[in-house]
Amino acid sequence: MDTQADILKRNGMSITESRKKILELFLESDGALAHADIERNTHTAFDRVTVYRTLQTFVEKGIIHQIPTTDNSILYALCRQSCAQGHHHDNHVHFICTQCDRTICLDDVTVPGVKLPGGFKPSQSAMVVTGVCKDCQ
Amino acid sequence: MDTQADILKRNGMSITESRKKILELFLESDGALAHADIERNTHTAFDRVTVYRTLQTFVEKGIIHQIPTTDNSILYALCRQSCAQGHHHDNHVHFICTQCDRTICLDDVTVPGVKLPGGFKPSQSAMVVTGVCKDCQ
DNA sequence: AAGTTTTTGCAACATTATTGCAAAAAACTT
DNA sequence: AAGTTTTTTGCAATAATGTTGCAAAAACTT
Known part of the structure; x- marks a missing residue:
């Protein structure tokens, strides 16, 4: 099994508090997260800029991927199964x-x-x- | 054939300079436009707020529709064929x-x-x- | 042409995103 | 484990983007 630190290290990133915490949020959440969600959930323990940069790094390293939205925000999601193997995220279906x-x-x-x-x-x-998703029927 | 004014009137909007001009931009362009594109193309002849409001009105009236993007912007597109008949835009494919x-x-x-x-x-x-689109092969 | 309604533009404000740079933290070396 | 190098963070400043209220202007109605 993988700790957050393992995932970070495996992807060639330094292990820091902010990265561990933000990764934890993704692992705990079953949905996608927006920048604002992260700010809310960390109670702004980290600087706004750090969150931006962390998300950017995660995308570059392929840990999370962006989901297009129609409301001028970007959603980020971690893919448990497939993305863990480091493949391309581009052909996902988002619900x-x-x-x-x-x-x-x-x-x-x-x-x-x-x-x-x-x-x-x-x-x-x-x-x-x-x-309507499977939990809301 | 339809002038910009015709389209505006048919959809129950007052005919104004800004609306005519912005609609013209969409009719001339073969791709989708972002707010920034419109500002650029009108050389900021209209107030920023007017552009926002015009786009919003056009979406409400069903003249244009929004396209989700992954870069924190919204693209707006006019659909010549189908949208002219006032149907739903939700099942379009965007390239x-x-x-x-x-x-x-x-x-x-x-x-x-x-x-x-x-x-x-x-x-x-x-x-x-x-x-790669048909013009760029 | 006068009255009514709608739209515009300004000003102020709010939110969201980016950059440079020095300090701090993490990783690396011996 | 202390010192060196590299990476990351946080602050400050700035930019870009989006929203609201309100009075003036323009468009519609009769």
């Missing part, structure tokens, strides 16, 4: 629950292929599905 | 070209269904495909 408002990363669902008009060469596709 | 960096709204492509884990009830789905 936004209209009931509990969580965004869930459906790791094991594959994005279906789509037929594009002539001339368009796709390389990656992302999908955002809205609806 | 981001890595070459010319444009975001194109593929009006006539239907988002394919996706098989979700048990308990998840989908209501809408959006898809963002990255790749």
